[in-house]
Amino acid sequence: MPQGKTIDTHAHILSDETMRLIAKEAPTISPKITPIDDEMSVLEVAGVPYRPFPRGGWNLEKRLADMDFAGVDMQVLSNTPQTFLYNVDASLTATLAALQNDQIAATVKQVPDRFMGIATLPMQAPEKAAAELTRAMRTLGLKGAQIGSNVNGRNLDDPALEPLWAAANELSAFVMIHPMLVAGADRLKSYYLGNLIGNPLDSTIAAASLVFGGVVTRFPRIRFLFVHGGGFVPYQFGRWIHGWKVRPEPQVHLKESPEAALKTLWFDTILHAKEPLEYLVASAGASRVVLGSDYPYDMGTLECVRQVRALSISDADKSRILGVGPLTLVGGAFARSAA
Template identity: 90%
Template sequence: MSYKGWSVPPAAAMTSGSRRKQKMPTAKTIDTHAHILSDETMRMIAKEAPAVAPKITPIDDAFSVLEVAGVPYRPFPRGGWNLETRLKDMDAAEVDMQVLSNTPQTFLYTIDASLNATLAALQNDQIAATVKAHPDRFMGIATLPMQAPELAAAELTRAMRTLGLKGAQIGSNVNGRNLDDPALEPLWEAANALSAFIMIHPTQVAGSDRLKSYYLANLIGNPLDSTIAAASLVFGGVIARFPKIRFLFVHGGGFVPYQFGRWIHGWQVRSEPQVHLKESPEAALKTLWFDSILHAKEPLEYLVASAGVHRVVLGSDYPYDMGTLECVRQVRALSIPDADKDRILRGGPLALAGAAEQRSAA
């Protein structure tokens, strides 16, 4: 399949690791959106909480079924839990570094809050250990027990100040509660004080009863729930009140970059969007970050043009089949200046992660 000359490879290429290596550029490429659930992490979760223990059932050498809390996900590629496969895939994709985050399957927002606080800390310790073992290949962000905002704030603080993680990945809602819920204020206060990078990832998507066919829960549901999350943060005034938080919306930001004009117009002509937001949403919208996972050249070029190159960063959604190992090559194929490509591939991810000091390591 191709879009005006931009070849889109089959999903199986996500884990092939078999592409011929090309000469690597001197500047590091940094993938901001990559998930991990290592063997050791699964063993530790199983010991701590047998009822939600992740289980891997092989399909073949490359794929397995991942089951968490009795809920299966398939296919789960080997690179999700096997570091050797991950590093080979990164090399094949010309990705020098990944910002590691937990798998959305292990958000575990529906279980006991204190237990999830323990499991989140466990996962974060493991991500930090992987970063420490391979500092030239990985940075990391935390997962948080979002059903208990004060515990989430405490874990974010520990993860950043003690473990050296760069922020956190959180779900697009918390058991159906939008991200402007007043109960989440302790988390936003902590994240703002830390100038945290917060990656919003869809989960428990809205409208799922109408999205059961054709894999629509992912194709439409994921970008839809990201859009709801962004709107809640913008119109709920969270972004205006906590300007030091760097919010990243994955999968190209859902529908946000393509409907921002509608949001601004709606605020101008209707009273409802003004309840908590006393100025145009335009200012808040201009602070949002988006990753590059759009799977076609035209929408990615539009995203760069509309959001600005300084707010678009490389992402792969590794290791899932709805991601791509073509992410670096897709950015390099864009009809934009080379300096802008470098910003997406490297400069933007460093700025987003608050890791500008790593520029000299490239």
């Protein structure tokens, strides 16, 4: 893998071929795009329409042009969260996850100097998820997996998920946690709050579950990345550490302060403002912050590289965020402490 390149760790894809193959296997739930104009379509999955889906989400030529504009040398490709499909038959989800992973691997093989990839998994069936992660990494050459912040409402410290964490630990996998089915959705229906507040909220719940549930401590070789700047996690480090000291509940599964576990988490740069991003770098450390764009969605940004370069931090720290850190996170070389 090349040194010195800018690497976007958070970029989604849903290719034409993937949609065609899913439609062949499961026509009633397959994703479909309905054009709005030359650059935008509406994405529909299982008959449910989602927000506009830009052309770069499925068109490789447009994606590469956007990467060039953004100054991104490589993307780590992951599926669109709408195709996690944790709420359908587990065997079908496993089949469709394997299909999506095969297509991501094919795209990486097609343009290996611009793309790496991570898998999607049938999380409602942890044994199947573990098997697919192993196949994706050992056979397809993918670097890890993207999973939802919960599994049909179950937090990620659920004991049923232990087989997956054991496999991910053995593989030293990179695991990107992406929000979905967010908590409090009934109160977040207005003003796009389901995304603006719900996404960072559910990422925070996922991180807390993994930390206080002892998953991060028991499986130290997994590299957990929390997108959208890690939700509210970096701004509540102190509260979590204090709460563990003074309350018995946080100590049920975590017998030592969460401080050590928190220091192992990774966060992407998608905060859309200089000041909070600089705070994230100061609190988590530049070696735990990595470039992310959330491509191709409107809540992402093509300014991600320029935003990092505009920060009031050292050039060395900028290089860590843009390339060194992503390469450590995704590249497969296990590193517990800062690069």
